[in-house]
Amino acid sequence: MNIRIGQGFDVHAFGDGDHVMLGGVRVPHERGIVAHSDGDVVIHALCDAMLGALALGDIGQHFPPSDPQWKDADSRAFLRHCQTLIGERGWQLGNADITVICERPKVGPHAAAMRQLLAGDLGLAEDAVSIKATTTEKLGFTGRGEGIAAMAVCLLVRA
Numbered sequence: 001m002n003i004r005i006g007q008g009f010d011v012h013a014f015g016d017g018d019h020v021m022l023g024g025v026r027v028p029h030e031r032g033i034v035a036h037s038d039g040d041v042v043i044h045a046l047c048d049a050m051l052g053a054l055a056l057g058d059i060g061q062h063f064p065p066s067d068p069q070w071k072d073a074d075s076r077a078f079l080r081h082c083q084t085l086i087g088e089r090g091w092q093l094g095n096a097d098i099t100v101i102c103e104r105p106k107v108g109p110h111a112a113a114m115r116q117l118l119a120g121d122l123g124l125a126e127d128a129v130s131i132k133a134t135t136t137e138k139l140g141f142t143g144r145g146e147g148i149a150a151m152a153v154c155l156l157v158r159a
């Protein structure tokens, strides 16, 4: 087969702070994120999609939350690592589609910046990186504003 598909999902709770990192973009918010790293759910979900397409486990196996090396880490380092793994195995990322799930912050105003940054990091055209967002109509933990979630799907093609 010359194509592979991968999917990823991540959740983080809101905590103290004044911003959330989403797709490498610092988004002002009245809450922060509880996480070992910078808590970027967009990048974590995307990394899990990339690792899933390679059947190489998940982000926690590559960057254990018990390892102080990853405390407050910039999640873009995880993304670059996953991109390297893809290249080493003779694949290249075709496209990625990501959905952020939260009531707030509003993602739409920051989506273009996220696409630009992620596409740059991944060596892709911006139209190969999609960022979408939805609320859960005030239902569940995202609806109550307790946390934020992201889902990602990606396609790998033979290099």
Ligand SMILES: Nc1ccn([C@@H]2O[C@H](COP(=O)(O)O)[C@@H](O)[C@H]2O)c(=O)n1
Pocket (backbone or CB within 6 Å): 100, 101, 102, 103, 104, 105, 106, 107, 108, 109, 132, 133, 134, 135, 136, 137
């Ligand atoms: N955090 C969010 C959530 C949603 N959006 C945008 O609003 C649209 C409507 O959301 P519904 O959950 O009511 O369907 C959605 O399609 C997004 O365009 C957003 O930007 N940020």
Ligand SMILES: C[C@@]1(CO)OP(=O)(O)OP(=O)(O)OC[C@H]1O
Pocket (backbone or CB within 6 Å): 010, 011, 034, 035, 036, 037, 038, 039, 040, 044, 059, 060, 061, 062, 063, 064, 065, 066, 067, 070
């Ligand atoms: C990213 C890592 C890094 O230690 O920790 P967290 O920032 O807590 O994020 P999570 O989505 O739980 O993924 C696990 C870890 O790999």
